[in-house]
Amino acid sequence: MTRVHIQDLSIRFGNHEVIKGLDLDVHGGEFLVLLGPSGCGKSTLLHTIAGLNPVSGGSIHIGERDATHAEPSQRGVGMVFQSYALYPTMTVKENLAFPLKMARMPKAELEKRVAAAAEMLQLGPLLDRRPGQLSGGQRQRVAIGRAVVREAKVLLLDEPLSNLDAKLRTDLRRELKTLHGRLGNTMIYVTHDQVEAMTLATRIVVMHQGVIQQIGTPAEVYEKPKNLRVAGFVGSPAINRIEGRVGEGGLFVSPALTLPLPTALASRPQGEALTLAVRPENLRLGAGQPFAAEIQLVEPLGNQHVVWMSSAGTTVSAVLPGQPAVEDGARVAFGFDAAKALWFDADGERIEA
Ligand SMILES: Nc1ncnc2c1ncn2[C@@H]1O[C@H](COP(=O)(O)OP(=O)(O)OP(=O)(O)O)[C@@H](O)[C@H]1O
Ligand SMILES: [Mg+2]
Incomplete structure (x- = not known):
């Protein structure tokens, strides 16, 4: 199981320092949730772990490797974006297979992986449809499947459920938790929905303006908030x-x-x-x-x-x-x-x- 170790990380856009000297040790196999208000730097941090943002200072280790400046494809991470980013002209099956084709995987192994992901995410009956013929929840399952087929050791998810209605969110939330139980990989999950954070996380990281306020289990963050910001952000209606x-x-x-x-x-x-x-x-x-x-x-x-x-x-x-x-x-x-x-x-x- 792969640990992600972040030390003294800063990320700047021009003069704007979005992440400030951040230290974070993500344990191998945990479901870590980054929680915080809009604009606090959650997506920026996730994209940086994926290698999509340049680092201004500090380091990121993924497993034993220093990945601070590694290419995204060399990091062993899969990413699910908030927008589904599916290829509209490809079928579900082709969408799932695409990252494996790019990696020149032998056909037999590719078929096996796609079948396994389809089964896990209950996409079997939908494999020949195109994204336009799917509901929002089904599309999001395909997006998750596309990250899962690569069997990435670390899965990064940026508000994957935020475009869905309340019922679907609850259903997919349960599926994600089950999926994590089955895959046993390391998950880093961004949300500003504190119910999602409480139900999914092994640990929650509460952020505010690029600074970690508290890291703890859902119960710790809820019952023993370190400060008023955390107390006020976790729980609804607010404390x-x-x-x-x-x-x-x-x-x-x-x-x-x-x-x-x-x-x-x-x-x-x-x-x-x-x-x-x-x-x-x-x-x-x-x-x-x-x-x-x-x-x-x-x-x-x-x-x-x-x-x-x-x-x-x-x-x-x-x-x-x-x-x-x-x-x-x-x-x-x-x-x-x-x-x-x-x-x-x-x-x-x-x-x-
Ligand atoms: N490419 C960029 N160039 C300049 N500023 C950026 C860039 N990306 C993000 N920012 C700024 O960095 C800050 C953090 O943005 P980020 O997207 O990480 O927030 P977030 O916590 O994911 O918020 P939300 O919950 O709304 O998605 C914001 O002030 C944003 O305007
Ligand atoms: Mg965001």
Whole structure:
């Protein structure tokens, strides 16, 4: 299994440094997901690993080889682009076979590989069709198949599901995970969809403006975000943020609520700015809860609903099971389990509480 080792990598377009001194060790056989907002440099990083962008500084090793300046075809990587990039005049079978033909593979071996990829991606009945005669999901499966036939040790995928509708995305997401289980190769997968990241990744890399914010398992990134950027980017609806200060007597004081600080924070200097953050699914509503709010909007989602509330000017959301039993404009009481709260300092770094 092939590891990808990136050291002190920078990538510049003119004066614009898109990737800044990035270190990343992709383990052999892992499903690594690059997650981050639009423009943070995900595609740039992926294209650079594939050899499609010149490197401004640092190095990239693929397996034991220094691939920093290697030709794309010499890197042993396969790439699936966001746009399918299929050849419109070729059939599915010819599309799958094309990279192998270019590599002058003997016909028998070529046929075997194409048949195996077609079976794995359930393309058998479609082999004689042209891309124009396929649905979006089928086209994307062909694009993945074309990367798979080469049996690349490292597969790079740039938002391969982003053009598909919700149902197909979910189906293909499962297929991709199964495919990875069967191939056992190293996958580096770019997305800005955090559900995809959470469900597919062995580890997630959260990026912001060309800098890695955190690398961790989906659970680590979700439950122990390193800073407010990560906390805010992972999870939907976004984590609730309540700005306040350290008050007298070990209290956290904000316009929306006042509560005792956890023991680990109780000795922090009075007046220090802190942010309390709570995931929407950790909020409770109902009589007996300590804080007051007014409901602004209720969004039913079938199996659950989101309640958007305002508490002294701070917007707070709660995700609750089942159908809504509250109405817009109503006064409610809300609360949460203090053990589930996250705390951040004035620089947005999480404080272990
Ligand atoms: N060839 C290029 N020349 C100049 N600037 C570029 C080039 N390619 C990308 N950039 C810039 O680099 C930054 C990162 O772009 P990139 O495509 O890597 O973002 P991304 O994270 O993939 O975003 P998205 O989620 O929207 O696809 C952007 O500011 C973009 O404008
Ligand atoms: Mg991109």
